Amino acid sequence: MRVVIIGGTGHIGSYLTVRLYEAGYTVLCVCRGERKPYRDHPAWSHIQYVHLDRTAEEGAGNFGERICELNADAVIDLTCYTPNSASQLVQSLDGGVCHLLHCGTVWVHGHSVEVPTTEDALRQPFGDYGIRKQAIEHYLLNEAHTRLPVTVLHPGHLVGPGWYPINPQGNFNPDVFEVLAAGRELTLPNLGMETVHHVHADDVAQAFVCALTHRDAAVGQAFHVVSPRALTLRGYAEQIAAWLGQPARLAFLPFDEWKTAVNERDARVTLDHIAHSPNCSIEKARRLLGYSPRYTSLEAIQEAVAFLRKQSRQQP
Numbered sequence: 001m002r003v004v005i006i007g008g009t010g011h012i013g014s015y016l017t018v019r020l021y022e023a024g025y026t027v028l029c030v031c032r033g034e035r036k037p038y039r040d041h042p043a044w045s046h047i048q049y050v051h052l053d054r055t056a057e058e059g060a061g062n063f064g065e066r067i068c069e070l071n072a073d074a075v076i077d078l079t080c081y082t083p084n085s086a087s088q089l090v091q092s093l094d095g096g097v098c099h100l101l102h103c104g105t106v107w108v109h110g111h112s113v114e115v116p117t118t119e120d121a122l123r124q125p126f127g128d129y130g131i132r133k134q135a136i137e138h139y140l141l142n143e144a145h146t147r148l149p150v151t152v153l154h155p156g157h158l159v160g161p162g163w164y165p166i167n168p169q170g171n172f173n174p175d176v177f178e179v180l181a182a183g184r185e186l187t188l189p190n191l192g193m194e195t196v197h198h199v200h201a202d203d204v205a206q207a208f209v210c211a212l213t214h215r216d217a218a219v220g221q222a223f224h225v226v227s228p229r230a231l232t233l234r235g236y237a238e239q240i241a242a243w244l245g246q247p248a249r250l251a252f253l254p255f256d257e258w259k260t261a262v263n264e265r266d267a268r269v270t271l272d273h274i275a276h277s278p279n280c281s282i283e284k285a286r287r288l289l290g291y292s293p294r295y296t297s298l299e300a301i302q303e304a305v306a307f308l309r310k311q312s313r314q315q316p
Contacts (some may be wrong), residue, residue, distance in 0.1 A: 030070075039162075123280075223291070
């Protein structure tokens with residue numbers, strides 16, 4: 001099978017491209033040519049690169065046609081962020097591929113009601129990103145029932161070597177891990193009982209391969225792709241501190257007080273994460289696709305933090 005990956009050198013694509021090659025697929029990696037993959041692997045010498053600037057091609061109204069010209073059996077779209085982008089691709093691929101797989105986000109749910117949240121839970125997205133991705137999902141799944149076989153996979157907070165994981169404060173500031181490593185006091189917003197739900201990028205890649213393999217079960221469906229269990233911010237801090245060889249010295253402040261001690265960006269990112277507090281079920285993906293994540297949230301985070309700390313020590 002000939003598979004096109006749009007965004008094949010990004011966080012997910014760096015693992016997915018290799019997995020597909022090892023599984024025997026012919027892989028065409030669509031990218032702008034500005035980024036090297038996050039992981040080295042002999043498979044990259046066998047991958048066909050297609051350099052396309054999606055923004056420029058969409059502006060000219062050509063992106064969907066350019067993808068269609070690649071004559072793929074399946075297209076995996078990891079970089080679609082607007083309904084217009086989705087529409088342009090679908091209209092060009094209609095009848096031209098046997099499977100379109102779209103990368104969504106658990107942000108389509110908004111805040112949790114009953115947890116763990118299942119895929120059929122009422123969608124109440126908030127914030128520009130979640131609202132746009134929910135609109136894309138709605139459009140694509142409607143198309144799946146009328147003109148084009150589509151599957152939507154919704155990852156949680158991506159983790160992997162080479163980029164910063166969401167930390168126990170709910171933002172991307174890597175200094176939080178150094179505070180815990182030094183045994184210093186870390187202040188968390190509220191009572192630290194909000195949740196985050198990570199997933200290793202390789203487990204997301206696994207889910208895409210599973211969806212390709214189990215096409216009949218996957219078409220017309222949306223699936224959560226996260227680790228087996230979410231983490232509370234407090235439990236996250238305690239476990240990472242213990243892994244770093246320190247007791248967790250934690251303090252707690254109401255968010256409006258807590259945010260005055262961090263920069264504006266960290267406060268904004270934390271508020272977005274604690275307002276969502278994702279805690280998602282993967283039972284549907286397990287049952288229909290055979291999805292079986294290799295990493296717990298903590299295992300994925302530990303791998304990423306160890307990589308970042310090693311890199312930091314190697315800096316001159």
